[in-house]
Amino acid sequence: MGLSHDLRQALGKEEFFLEYQPVVDLQTNMVVKAEALLRWKHPTKGLIPPMDFIGIAEDNLLIVPIGEWVFNSAIAQCRQWRQTLHPMFQVAVNKSPVQFAAEHRKKEDWLFEMAKNHQEGNMLVVEITERLLLDGSSQVSERLAQYQQAGVQVALDDFGTGYSALSYLKKFPIDFVKIDRSFVRELGTSSQDAALCRAIIVMAHSLGMQVVAEGIENQRQLLMLQEMGCDFGQGYYFSPPLGPEAFALWHHEWH
Numbered sequence: 046m047g048l049s050h051d052l053r054q055a056l057g058k059e060e061f062f063l064e065y066q067p068v069v070d071l072q073t074n075m076v077v078k079a080e081a082l083l084r085w086k087h088p089t090k091g092l093i094p095p096m097d098f099i100g101i102a103e104d105n106l107l108i109v110p111i112g113e114w115v116f117n118s119a120i121a122q123c124r125q126w127r128q129t130l131h132p133m134f135q136v137a138v139n140k141s142p143v144q145f146a147a148e149h150r151k152k153e154d155w156l157f158e159m160a161k162n163h164q165e166g167n168m169l170v171v172e173i174t175e176r177l178l179l180d181g182s183s184q185v186s187e188r189l190a191q192y193q194q195a196g197v198q199v200a201l202d203d204f205g206t207g208y209s210a211l212s213y214l215k216k217f218p219i220d221f222v223k224i225d226r227s228f229v230r231e232l233g234t235s236s237q238d239a240a241l242c243r244a245i246i247v248m249a250h251s252l253g254m255q256v257v258a259e260g261i262e263n264q265r266q267l268l269m270l271q272e273m274g275c276d277f278g279q280g281y282y283f284s285p286p287l288g289p290e291a292f293a294l295w296h297h298e299w300h
């Protein structure tokens with residue numbers, strides 16, 4: 046039997062879990078956000094990376110119940126961390142264009158539950174990609190506006206790698222731009238990449254958005270991004286994605 050078959054069983058068999066990667070405030074060094082990343086522990090094949098199963102889950106629409114599980118788990122975790130780590134803790138979850146399309150057809154989703162309770166909404170950041178915004182769909186606009194009303198923030202992931210029609214930055218309610226790690230990688234060695242990072246930061250700030258740099262792996266990259274005024278950073282230099290217990294331990298050591 047193939048992965049697609051096994052994926053149908055995975056939710057019921059509780060084979061999914063989340064890891065959390067800290068998002069560091071580069072000006073204060075505080076950590077009050079984490080990105081939730083989905084993991085699948087296959088009973089015989091071991092850990093399967095999201096790249097290898099998200100596409101399948103999108104094709105057979107299992108991504109919808111899986112996505113709901115991700116949101117519920119991340120919210121439950123965040124509720125706990127608001128008690129134990131920081132009262133304003135937030136979790137960021139990834140959401141693909143297929144999830145938006147499928148939800149639109151379904152009409153009701155977790156968001157409407159949450160919209161009733163603003164205190165839950167402000168626990169969440171939703172990470173979307175440029176691909177979602179490309180066709181300028183009014184349904185997407187509407188959904189993002191609902192997020193905003195519910196206190197959910199929106200981050201534009203992998204920024205700079207996609208279509209980069211900059212007009213959507215003013216058209217959609219986007220709170221954070223995430224500089225793709227391909228630009229951060231060569232920061233110390235490529236003056237072009239440094240110029241690009243600097244330009245993205247200046248542009249985002251002038252449009253009222255904050256910037257998260259992904260894939261920070263060394264101190265040189267960190268210092269350059271800090272000097273450019275980048276707001277937040279993520280990467281192996283701080284920590285890889287961690288299970289909830291390891292994350293809490295890491296957080297206690299950090300502060």
Ligand code: G
Pocket residue numbers: 081082083094095096099115138139140141286
């Ligand atoms: O950490 P990592 O290599 O596992 O993540 C790879 C990619 O998988 C990320 O770029 C992210 O966009 C995607 N991903 C991780 N978790 C989720 C999830 O819960 N939902 C969706 N749609 N994508 C995810």
Ligand code: G
Pocket residue numbers: 066082139202203226259260261262279280281282285286
């Ligand atoms: O596309 P998205 O940004 O959602 O995916 C996050 C992915 O980036 C995860 O797979 C995570 O494991 C990976 N990642 C996080 N930090 C680093 C880093 O410092 N270097 C590299 N190469 N990958 C990273």
Ligand code: MN
Pocket residue numbers: 080139172202
């Ligand atoms: Mn992401």
Ligand code: NA
Pocket residue numbers: 202203223225226259
């Ligand atoms: Na990314």
